[in-house]
Amino acid sequence: MSTLQELVRPELRGQTPYGAPQLDVAVAVNTNESSYPVPQVVVDQIARDVAEVAASLNRYPDREFTRLRTLLAGYLVRTTGEPVTPEQVWAANGSNEVLQHIVQAFGGAGRTALGFTPSYSMHPLISERNGTTWVDGLRDADSGRFDLDGDLAVEQVRRHDPELIFVCSPNNPTGTSLDLDVVLRVYDASDRAVVVVDEAYTEFSRAGTQSAVSLLPGRDRLVVSRTMSKAFAFAGARLGYLAAAAEFTDLLRLVRLPYHLSTVTQAVACAALEHTDTMLAMVEQIKVTRDELVAGCAALGLQPVPSDANFVLVGGFDDAAATWQALLDRGVLVRDVGIPHHLRISAGTPEENDAVLRALKEIA
Numbered sequence: 001m002s003t004l005q006e007l008v009r010p011e012l013r014g015q016t017p018y019g020a021p022q023l024d025v026a027v028a029v030n031t032n033e034s035s036y037p038v039p040q041v042v043v044d045q046i047a048r049d050v051a052e053v054a055a056s057l058n059r060y061p062d063r064e065f066t067r068l069r070t071l072l073a074g075y076l077v078r079t080t081g082e083p084v085t086p087e088q089v090w091a092a093n094g095s096n097e098v099l100q101h102i103v104q105a106f107g108g109a110g111r112t113a114l115g116f117t118p119s120y121s122m123h124p125l126i127s128e129r130n131g132t133t134w135v136d137g138l139r140d141a142d143s144g145r146f147d148l149d150g151d152l153a154v155e156q157v158r159r160h161d162p163e164l165i166f167v168c169s170p171n172n173p174t175g176t177s178l179d180l181d182v183v184l185r186v187y188d189a190s191d192r193a194v195v196v197v198d199e200a201y202t203e204f205s206r207a208g209t210q211s212a213v214s215l216l217p218g219r220d221r222l223v224v225s226r227t228m229s230k231a232f233a234f235a236g237a238r239l240g241y242l243a244a245a246a247e248f249t250d251l252l253r254l255v256r257l258p259y260h261l262s263t264v265t266q267a268v269a270c271a272a273l274e275h276t277d278t279m280l281a282m283v284e285q286i287k288v289t290r291d292e293l294v295a296g297c298a299a300l301g302l303q304p305v306p307s308d309a310n311f312v313l314v315g316g317f318d319d320a321a322a323t324w325q326a327l328l329d330r331g332v333l334v335r336d337v338g339i340p341h342h343l344r345i346s347a348g349t350p351e352e353n354d355a356v357l358r359a360l361k362e363i364a
């Protein structure tokens with residue numbers, strides 16, 4: 001008799017599931033959620049719209065989520081000034097599922113995906129879980145810095161000739177944005193790689209940062225993925241999306257499960273998008289708090305990496321794991337992303353920010 005460990009796919013044996021600890025603490029600043037609840041006007045709208053569709057849950061949802069795509073395209077047009085059409089937009093249950101659709105359609109057995117470490121850990125995980133060989137590229141020859149070096153990126157693209165390339169801007173966990181020039185060079189370094197720009201945190205970028213959405217016209221292999229989890233304070237709703245060539249999104253229909261976006265998910269996401277300004281009202285406040293976190297950490301003699309996201313990667317800890325535990329002992333949960341001497345801290349409310357800085361000061 002075989003054990004289940006022997007029966008499971010060989011590449012899954014001994015693996016552990018992805019997951020940041022979900023602990024009950026006073027200050028949870030470990031998963032880059034928004035600390036601000038969904039505003040009451042949006043809560044009311046969601047309640048009304050969900051009540052309205054509840055009776056129709058006997059039917060399958062709109063498979064093509066037409067209204068949601070239209071609203072997402074409208075949001076992209078409004079915020080980037082680019083002519084994005086609903087046909088260019090795809091959505092799924094969180095951008096993790098969006099990324100999985102891309103890998104299922106364009107990666108797979110015998111194919112290779114390249115990313116530049118340290119970056120979002122789900123890029124290799126989703127690639128490998130779907131049979132794609134992952135290549136851990138380097139960001140910078142001088143590993144003390146976290147910017148993606150254009151020359152080095154191009155050289156690695158040519159050397160590995162991958163079918164898929166992931167870049168993340170602003171990058172998780174470093175918080176740094178990528179010059180569009182580097183994205184362009186990466187794209188042009190291959191004539192076959194699908195290039196995914198993960199812009200989960202783009203709304204938190206400092207002034208002057210441009211979205212890769214502006215590069216989409218004429219580039220069929222370019223994809224920009226986004227999420228409502230971070231800037232929209234909507235992590236629990238599970239709604240991620242992407243913009244790409246219409247032909248690209250059309251191909252993703254081959255791998256999505258039928259009716260993957262429930263009627264409830266579509267209604268909830270549309271309600272939030274109708275209140276975009278209200279949903280995004282906290283972004284500016286969070287950017288202020290983020291900058292205060294950078295300044296506060298610097299004042300404590302730590303080395304925060306300047307950030308375009310809603311979190312800060314902080315260096316300068318002798319023993320990051322010990323500091324992580326000492327913070328937790330003080331009710332502050334941050335993220336140990338496995339970079340020596342560094343911890344990643346989300347920008348919460350001003351009160352949470354103060355609590356983080358107080359705890360850091362106590363430990364130092």
Ligand SMILES: *Cc1c(COP(=O)(O)O)cnc(C)c1O
Pocket residue numbers: 032093094095096097120168172198200226227228229230235238239240
């Ligand atoms: C949080 C995050 C996501 C979003 O995940 P969802 O599935 O949309 O909640 C995607 N990419 C990066 C880099 C992230 O940090």
